[in-house]
Amino acid sequence: MIELHNLKKAYEAGKLVLDIPALSIATGESIGLIGNNGAGKTTLLSLILDLIAPTTGEVRSKGQLVVRSEHWKPYTGSYLHEGFLIGYLTPAEYFRFVGKLHGLNAADVRTFLESSAGFSDEVLFETRKLNRDLSKGNKTKVGVIAAMLGRPELLIFDEPFANLDPTSQAWLKRRLRQLHAEGTTLILSSHDLKHITEVSQRILLLERGRVVQDVPTTEETLPALEHYFAV
Numbered sequence: 001m002i003e004l005h006n007l008k009k010a011y012e013a014g015k016l017v018l019d020i021p022a023l024s025i026a027t028g029e030s031i032g033l034i035g036n037n038g039a040g041k042t043t044l045l046s047l048i049l050d051l052i053a054p055t056t057g058e059v060r061s062k063g064q065l066v067v068r069s070e071h072w073k074p075y076t077g078s079y080l081h082e083g084f085l086i087g088y089l090t091p092a093e094y095f096r097f098v099g100k101l102h103g104l105n106a107a108d109v110r111t112f113l114e115s116s117a118g119f120s121d122e123v124l125f126e127t128r129k130l131n132r133d134l135s136k137g138n139k140t141k142v143g144v145i146a147a148m149l150g151r152p153e154l155l156i157f158d159e160p161f162a163n164l165d166p167t168s169q170a171w172l173k174r175r176l177r178q179l180h181a182e183g184t185t186l187i188l189s190s191h192d193l194k195h196i197t198e199v200s201q202r203i204l205l206l207e208r209g210r211v212v213q214d215v216p217t218t219e220e221t222l223p224a225l226e227h228y229f230a231v
């Protein structure tokens with residue numbers, strides 16, 4: 001589904017922060033992206049979503065360049081950071097706005113939100129607070145749910161477990177595993193090795209912009225990664 005070729009990014013001349021010669025992500029795969037601060041995870045996700053331009057190379061989604069086409073946008077849901085939220089809307093207004101983009105009416109959106117009970121409770125759906133004034137965790141909840149509205153084929157999240165309470169983390173893991181079982185392609189970054197190995201069938205480990213490990217997740221993966229990062 002996603003193909004990277006000779007993908008490089010330098011924000012400042014001569015300072016490469018991402019360098020991936022070739023990478024393929026198949027339809028239905030669940031990818032966990034890990035790596036220390038500054039490894040290039042957000043940069044990679046931003047390139048896949050055409051939020052930033054590559055210095056060289058290309059990203060294709062279902063065979064078409066993401067920089068030159070719009071076709072990938074309807075089947076791609078994402079939440080990288082709070083800049084994705086419209087700050088002057090309440091969560092309910094924002095969900096209705098995103099729902100409309102997917103052709104969903106208010107009742108469809110309400111039904112979808114009800115299926116998210118346990119993650120985002122009624123209080124969040126009915127609050128008069130604006131998105132910009134929500135707590136960090138609640139911003140993440142609004143962004144993650146909005147990304148899932150319309151049931152996209154491809155979901156991309158940057159650190160979706162960060163700032164969530166344990167109940168919400170458990171709910172999100174269950175939902176992500178369910179979506180994966182239903183065939184959704186998932187690309188997630190996380191610093192939480194336990195969560196990411198629980199929801200990803202394949203782990204990509206980035207170090208200074210390079211993929212230094214690309215492994216299927218097994219029972220050995222979590223202890224191996226804990227050992228890797230313990231040094």
Ligand SMILES: Nc1ncnc2c1ncn2[C@@H]1O[C@H](COP(=O)(O)OP(=O)(O)OP(=O)(O)O)[C@@H](O)[C@H]1O
Nearest residue numbers: 011012017035036037038039040041042043044191
């Ligand atoms: N807009 C920017 N301008 C200049 N340098 C940037 C910019 N965005 C990121 N960088 C640099 O690119 C490198 C990769 O950053 P990136 O945010 O992709 O890493 P990350 O793996 O997501 O890190 P973290 O785990 O801390 O979120 C870092 O050295 C960072 O300082």
